[in-house]
Amino acid sequence: MHAERNPGKERPLDHCLSVLVSPACGERARAKIYPVMRKGYKPCSRQHVRLKTPLFVVEDVEAAKRIIRELGEECSTTVEVVEVCCRRIFREAPPRSYVTIGPAAIVSIDVERKPLDYWRSIARSLLDTVPGIRAVYGKVQTRGRHRVPELVHLAGEELSEVIHVEYGIKFLVPLGRVYMNPRLASEHERLSRRVKEAEIVLDMFAGAGGFTLHIAAKGKAKLIVANDINVHATRSLIHSMHLNEGRLATPIVVVNSDARLLPRLLPPIFTRIIMDLPHASQNFLPHAYKLCSPRGCMIHLYRVGREEREVVSDLKLPARLFIREVRRVLDYAPGKYIFRVDIEAGRVGD
Known part of the structure; x- marks a missing residue:
């Protein structure tokens, strides 16, 4: 208001x-x-x-x-x-620690250090200084296995869902119910360009579909299977597929399942597997390995850590798997970063 x-x-x-x-x-x-x-x-x-x-x-x-x-x-x-x-x-200068999802700004807040009125004044400053912002929410924490942010409305309109745009691709995002990190937009685009002709891709923790929709828009992959345990995420992804119907050139199959169960549900046909679950992705690596194609497979595993050595030190890889590259993708917190670990599975029999 x-x-x-x-x-x-x-x-x-x-x-x-x-x-x-x-x-x-x-x-x-x-x-x-x-x-x-x-x-x-x-x-x-x-x-x-x-x-x-x-x-x-x-x-x-x-x-x-x-x-x-x-x-x-x-x-x-x-x-x-x-x-x-x-x-x-x-x-007062707006806080540095905020992201925009469509017309909503999300500010990381700590109500134990500063009272809520302080964060409301910061939110009003954001409304006045950031073009296109209609609402400001405070993120208290990320909670649960669904990785959803706990949000508090601070200023502006109260929005239940927004349309977020990355590189022309539209995402329906129900605020506070679906994982969406807009700071990964460049990584979504970067990784989508690495997908080769006729690949079969599995997005194990698809969230709102950042990787899935970018890859589908490029049209090189033969098939994409996008999975998430959060039903709000899979519903919003399906809605986003309709929003981008004219842009998507690769078929997408949406699955709502615990990633541990995927080897029971899907055949081992995937040539590229994306594991964007930075705090726990390593726990699912054995399940991803079971889904790799016998012809070979590239696994992109995202992890939080301080340095490259730390994010690979506890990975226990079967003989067929080896680390191809480790890349720092994004600043996460002071002294901590999100890394992408590229793990290659060789062809069976090689």
């Missing part, structure tokens, strides 16, 4: 250079442009919000030009510099 917002002190109008990008490139643009954004300024007009077109006020013109060239090549969409009316706002 606008009445709750603290508009802060505003200086007279100014003119700012801004980068205007198409909605399909919004997530990638935000990550690249953030270091050169002109902090504390916002456009006077909200027309770009109504048109759902990301607009970023920038300070470093030369860096902005370089980013525009990169985005133009990577996104193949409209990227341009425009001069807009802007206004400087003085207010």
Whole structure:
């Protein structure tokens, strides 16, 4: 509600250079442009919000030009510099630890360290400073075997579900009921490009379908089986498949099961298996191995750790499996990261 917002002190109008990008490139643009954004300024007009077109006020013109060239090549969409009316706002800086899922911002909060009113004031600041945000929720923790965030509404609208977009792919996300990490958007895209022609892919812990839908949109795989134990996740994935019907070129079979039971339900036909369960993926490795194709298989196992040696030290691999690569994917917490461990299963008989 606008009445709750603290508009802060505003200086007279100014003119700012801004980068205007198409909605399909919004997530990638935000990550690249953030270091050169002109902090504390916002456009006077909200027309770009109504048109759902990301607009970023920038300070470093030369860096902005370089980013525009990169985005133009990577996104193949409209990227341009425009001069807009802007206004400087003085207010408390928004927290760094937040993500956006569609029009909702999710802030990691600690109510034991700071009272809820403090986090509500931060939330109101986010509403005023981050373009396109309509609601702010606080994430207290991630709970249960379904990996769902425990959310507290802090400011703005109360949204039960949102449409989140990554690289033009739409995801229906029921807030607080489905695992979705928007910071993995680049990893979803990166891994999807590694899938080769006619592969059969298993997404063991699909969540909202980040890996599944990116791979299906590329169209190289022959079949994708997407599994999750959370029925809300499988339902939202099916809905997202309908939202992207014209973009998906690979058949998807959705399964709602405990991953431990998959070897009883599915034949060993998979040439690529994705295990995005960073805190427990290693416990399911024997079950994934049973599902590998006799022709060979690549397993992508995600883990949280401080360094490469730590995330592979306790992996007990059968003779047929060997580690091909370890890659740091994402910052997780101070001194901790999410790693992807690529484990290859050789052809039976080799």
